[in-house]
Structures are given as structure tokens and as C-alpha cells.
Amino acid sequence: xxxxxxxxxxxxxxxxxxxxxxxxxxxxxxxxxxxxxxxxxxxxxxxxxxxxxxxxxxxxxxxxxxxxxxxxxxxxxxxxxxxxxxxxxxxxxxxxxxxxxxxxxxxxxxxxxxxxxxxxxxxxxxxxxxxxxxxxxxxxxxxxxxxxxxxxxxxxxxxxxxxxxxxxxxxxxxxxxxxxxxxxxxxxxxx
Amino acid sequence: xxxxxxxxxxxxxxxxxxxxxxxxxxxxxxxxxxxxxxxxxxxxxxxxxxxxxxxxxxxxxxxxxxxxxxxxxxxxxxxxxxxxxxxxxxxxxxxxxxxxxxxxxxxxxxxxxxxxxxxxxxxxxxxxxxxxxxxxxxxxxxxxxxxxxxxxxxxxxxxxxxxxxxxxxxxxxxxxxxxxxxxxxxxxxxxxxxxxxxxxxxxxxxxxxxxxxxxxxxxxxxxxxxxxxxxxxxxxxxxxxxxxxxxxxxxxxxxxxxxxxxxxxxxxxxxxxxxxxxxxxxxxxxxxxxxxxxxxxxxxxxxxxxxxxxxxxxxxxxxxxxxxxxxxxxxxxxxxxxxxxxxxxxxxxxxxxxxxxxxx
Numbered sequence: 001x002x003x004x005x006x007x008x009x010x011x012x013x014x015x016x017x018x019x020x021x022x023x024x025x026x027x028x029x030x031x032x033x034x035x036x037x038x039x040x041x042x043x044x045x046x047x048x049x050x051x052x053x054x055x056x057x058x059x060x061x062x063x064x065x066x067x068x069x070x071x072x073x074x075x076x077x078x079x080x081x082x083x084x085x086x087x088x089x090x091x092x093x094x095x096x097x098x099x100x101x102x103x104x105x106x107x108x109x110x111x112x113x114x115x116x117x118x119x120x121x122x123x124x125x126x127x128x129x130x131x132x133x134x135x136x137x138x139x140x141x142x143x144x145x146x147x148x149x150x151x152x153x154x155x156x157x158x159x160x161x162x163x164x165x166x167x168x169x170x171x172x173x174x175x176x177x178x179x180x181x182x183x184x185x186x187x188x189x190x191x
Numbered sequence: 192x193x194x195x196x197x198x199x200x201x202x203x204x205x206x207x208x209x210x211x212x213x214x215x216x217x218x219x220x221x222x223x224x225x226x227x228x229x230x231x232x233x234x235x236x237x238x239x240x241x242x243x244x245x246x247x248x249x250x251x252x253x254x255x256x257x258x259x260x261x262x263x264x265x266x267x268x269x270x271x272x273x274x275x276x277x278x279x280x281x282x283x284x285x286x287x288x289x290x291x292x293x294x295x296x297x298x299x300x301x302x303x304x305x306x307x308x309x310x311x312x313x314x315x316x317x318x319x320x321x322x323x324x325x326x327x328x329x330x331x332x333x334x335x336x337x338x339x340x341x342x343x344x345x346x347x348x349x350x351x352x353x354x355x356x357x358x359x360x361x362x363x364x365x366x367x368x369x370x371x372x373x374x375x376x377x378x379x380x381x382x383x384x385x386x387x388x389x390x391x392x393x394x395x396x397x398x399x400x401x402x403x404x405x406x407x408x409x410x411x412x413x414x415x416x417x418x419x420x421x422x423x424x425x426x427x428x429x430x431x432x433x434x435x436x437x438x439x440x441x442x443x444x445x446x447x448x449x450x451x452x453x454x455x456x457x458x459x460x461x462x463x464x465x466x467x468x469x470x471x472x473x474x475x476x477x478x479x480x481x482x483x484x485x486x487x488x489x490x491x492x493x494x495x496x497x498x499x500x501x502x503x504x505x506x507x508x509x510x511x512x513x514x515x516x517x518x519x520x521x522x523x524x525x526x527x528x529x530x531x532x533x534x535x536x537x538x539x540x541x542x543x544x545x546x547x548x549x550x551x
Contacts (some may be wrong), residue, residue, distance in 0.1 A: 035214040035263045039246035042255045113206045114372035127199035132313035173238045
């Protein structure tokens, strides 16, 4: 059963955990991200009362479990990052997670691409659409996207080429991608 | 064309959805032990994923890197243990739920089946009792209608009343007797006259009832044919009475006639006491006759048996009827014995009983 659940996507696991109240699915999902959860919460360990690993991780897992039952989760990694950060920052107000508009646009375009993976015509149409949007971007953004996705350069290579820090390269790429997704969605909505 | 499709794939790669780094990839990326393709895929994912990016940044620091492995394994173990417990409990709960559902379904089934059976049983009993209640009515009513068409409904009611009342209260009240006797058979009518006489004796002077009885006796031949016209009488009563009955009806008028003679001879005041006993016997006899006519031979036999012990003329009649009942039931031995008793009694039914014996 566990083996079967580990092959499921995040979306399917969340759906099972919520609709069927399948705690095994919930456990598999949390286990999938547990190493990342441990990593991002490490700086907050042993910084005050209730921050020992034996106390902090169970409480984080419990919070995630409760949140999973009530929240809409389009992307598990974003939801997890937001929730763990809120727990580590000890935010008094439990503000629920809402994905940003850019994130939604990116996800919608990603879904489109995934859907068109079995249809060559759709793939062609989508590629044309992306190329048209690509032309509307800044030269720097176009440079980064082209070098990273088509020339398959690494962050380090791009950073070295532009003499930017690696994080800035990542953020430039992210902005460019989000801009493209937003433009595509506005075009689609305009139609 | 091929070049175009490759470009398309690369462009579409911008929006390909890639999973987060797994627990194996994370340290390998930090150590630079990933292949170029794998590294590029990880970096494609890192463009969007703040979670993985932050984890990588934190783990780049050696202080956290040392603790990471042990903590990561322990939290994984913690989650697995909780899942195991939960899954075991869930399985047990599911099994229990299934069993409970099965049991409850079975219980519902049996409850419904029991209710259906009970309802069916009640329905059948009701139908049976209705059938029993309805079956005798048409027989009685048709008999009465043919005998005396004028007052059919009242007679049915009166008959039913007498049938029901007689076994419980042996001495019947005079008024119902009068009502009934007006309606039923000629024998009864003649007897009713006697009852009337006794009633009137209590209120009126002695001479008047004597005159009245005379008039009543005179009237009876007109209303109901005299004992001499036995054959005509029996013809009129063919339908309500079974074939065995005619001899009784033929005899009854005789006895009544004798009684009338006695009444005429004796003073009226002396007649009242024996008249009461005869009236009860008569009443019982009629009740038995009703059962007999309805075809309920067992009930009729039991009633005739009660009467057979009586020393009055109804004792003889009851024995004769008993014999008839036995005969119609096919118990010829008993019937023969009864007819013999009637013959031995040497009463008014002797000839008829002898004739019946000869026929047996």
C-alpha cells in the first residue's frame, strides 16, 4: 500500500488525504518533503523553549496535517514552505496560505504543457504561443531564458557570464518565466 | 522540421513541471555529484521552488550539514511509525465497520422478515375470521327469506342474538323469545302463543287469556298450517332445513298440539312453572337447530347432547336430532344407538325413529 502511494503525485495524495481521510497518503506526502522540512527549520532549532528537534518537528508535522485538511493546495512545495516558515517565525496569526497570481499563472501554463504532451498539434500551438510571448520580453530576460533553457547553461555559468550572484540569476530567470506565464494567460483570457 | 521540433521541446521545457529534490539528490547536488542533465533539471526546478532553494542554502553551511542526515532519518522514521500505527488502527476500524454494517444489515433483514411474517399472519387470521363470520350469514338469511319473506332482516338479527346468548344465559328473557317466535318456524309460533299466555296471565284476568289462546289456536291454522298438513309445511321449509329435519318438524306440531290440549284442560296459573323449563329447553333446542341448519354438526351435537339429558319432550327431539346428526356425519353406530333410544322412549318420535332405523 505504501509502495503504491509513493508513486502517486502530490495532487493525488492531497486529494486522498482530504477526501478519503487517508492518513497513509498524508504520511507519504509529508515524508516526501520531510528532508526539506528538516533542512529549512534547522536554523531555528534550539533557539528557545520548545525548539528541540523532539518538540519542534512533531508540532510542525501536526500543523501541516491540520492545514492539509482545510486549505486549497495548488503546489505542495509552496504550501509547505509557507507553513513551516510561519511555524518557525512563530507567527501568532495563523494566516492561511494563498498562492500568488504569478505562481497561479505559471502553474496554469505548466498544466497546459502537461496536457498537450500527448498531442503534437497542441504542442506546436503552445510552442508558437510561447515564442510569440518570448519576443515581448526584455533582452536580458530573453538572454537568460535562452541561455538557461535552450543552451542548457548552469546557474554558475550564467552568473559568471553576467558577473551576477547565482541567486540573482535564479531570480531573473524566475521573473522572466512568471512574466511569460502572465502574458500567455492574459492573451488566452483576451481571446 | 526536426530542428523545429527540437526547438519546440526546448521552449516547452520552460514550463515543464519538475518535482522537488529528493533526499538523495539534495546532498549530491551540494557535493557536485550530479550528471549534467540531472543538474540542469534540478536547476530548472530551483528557478521556481523556494523550498528547495532555501534548503540548499542552509545545507551549504557545514554546521547544519552534519546534523541534517540524522535529523532527516529520525523524522522519516517518526512519520513512518505514525503511519503504521494509524494504518493498523484504520484497518481495524474498517474491519469493524464492515462487520457492523453486515450485522446491522442482517438485523434489518430479520426484523423486516419478522414484521412481514407477522403482518401476513395477522392478515390471514383476519381473512379467516371474516370468512367464518360471513359464511353463515347468507345461509341463515336465505333460509329465513324463503320461509318468511316479510320480516327477514329482523329474524336474522334475532336468530343470531339467540344463538349467541343462549349458551351463556340459560333462562332467556321473554321479550326476545316473543320477537323470535314471531319470525321463525311454525312450531315456534305455536309455542310463543303459550308464552304469550303465561305473560298475559300475570297481568290480565284468567278468563281473557283462555279466550285469547282459543283465538290464537284458531289463528294458527290460518297463519301456519296445522299438524295435519305436514307435507305442505315441509315443502315450504325445504331450503332452510336439511333433508333429515322434516320428520322433526312434522312431530313438533303434534307435541305442541298436545300441550295446547293440556293447557286448555289445566288452569292457566299452574302452567307457568313447567312452561319456563320447556321454554329454556325449547330455546336451547332452537339454538342447536340453528347450528344444525348452518351445517355446524359438532356444535349442534354438543348442544343436542345437553338437551338429551332433559326429561321434557325436547329430550326426545334432541336425541332424534342427535341421531340424525350422527347419521349425516357417517357415524352410523352412534346414530343407530340414538334411534333405538328414541324408540325405547316410546314417545311421539318412535315411528320416525323406527323408520330411520329400518333405513339404516
